[in-house]
Amino acid sequence: MRFVQSLQQAAREHGVAVHAYGLRDDRFDLVVTPVDGAALSRFMQSLSRRHAHDFNRRHGRSGSLWEGRFRAAPIDPAVWLMPCMRYVEQVGASAGAEMATTSIPRSSLAHHTGQGTLPWIVDPPAYWALGNTPFERGAGYRLLSEQALTPRELAAIETALRGGWILGSTDFAQGFAADVSRATLPRRRGRPSKPKEGN
Numbered sequence: 001m002r003f004v005q006s007l008q009q010a011a012r013e014h015g016v017a018v019h020a021y022g023l024r025d026d027r028f029d030l031v032v033t034p035v036d037g038a039a040l041s042r043f044m045q046s047l048s049r050r051h052a053h054d055f056n057r058r059h060g061r062s063g064s065l066w067e068g069r070f071r072a073a074p075i076d077p078a079v080w081l082m083p084c085m086r087y088v089e090q091v092g093a094s095a096g097a098e099m100a101t102t103s104i105p106r107s108s109l110a111h112h113t114g115q116g117t118l119p120w121i122v123d124p125p126a127y128w129a130l131g132n133t134p135f136e137r138g139a140g141y142r143l144l145s146e147q148a149l150t151p152r153e154l155a156a157i158e159t160a161l162r163g164g165w166i167l168g169s170t171d172f173a174q175g176f177a178a179d180v181s182r183a184t185l186p187r188r189r190g191r192p193s194k195p196k197e198g199n
Helices: 002-014 039-059 081-089 134-145 151-163 170-177
Strands: 016-023 028-034
Touching: 002 016, 002 028, 002 039, 016 039, 016 081, 028 039, 028 081, 081 134, 081 151
Parallel strands: none
Antiparallel strands: 016 028
16 A cells, blocks of 8 residues: 555654554544654655655646644553554544444554554554563454443543643643643633632
């Protein structure tokens, strides 16, 4: 598949470890770890150019293929990396409903369940912890993939994606926020509370 080849090449050139991917009819989702803060943007720009060039050449058209910028949400790997991998590899329902366990045919699910091998996929420590052998890890991930994400997990992932918010604990968010110059968590609704007057 040409898109996957472009994904692999862009990741290698720009220092981005791809942990999971899922190609849907209207979008694609990735779980990645960039080598630094600028690597992710360079990787996405490269992937966009490669895919647009190849697609336009094959279909006799010109111009960009995607609208707007990509959306990215930093995630706490200790808690959310595995749920996010399952999210991008499976067909999800809208927030508030349990996620279906139907796999996306064009995804990294077969690699993680031991039914295929993608040497360029970088399996994270949480995946390696599922077993001591490839068979054990594949079986462990297969059991996980058969369980639907909870409505809370699904809503948290989709909210983070829409807003570019951090997906993780308060401590993780605060540590991450110290290194960036933008809001990393949604603001509380309503007016800010007035400070109490001293007696």
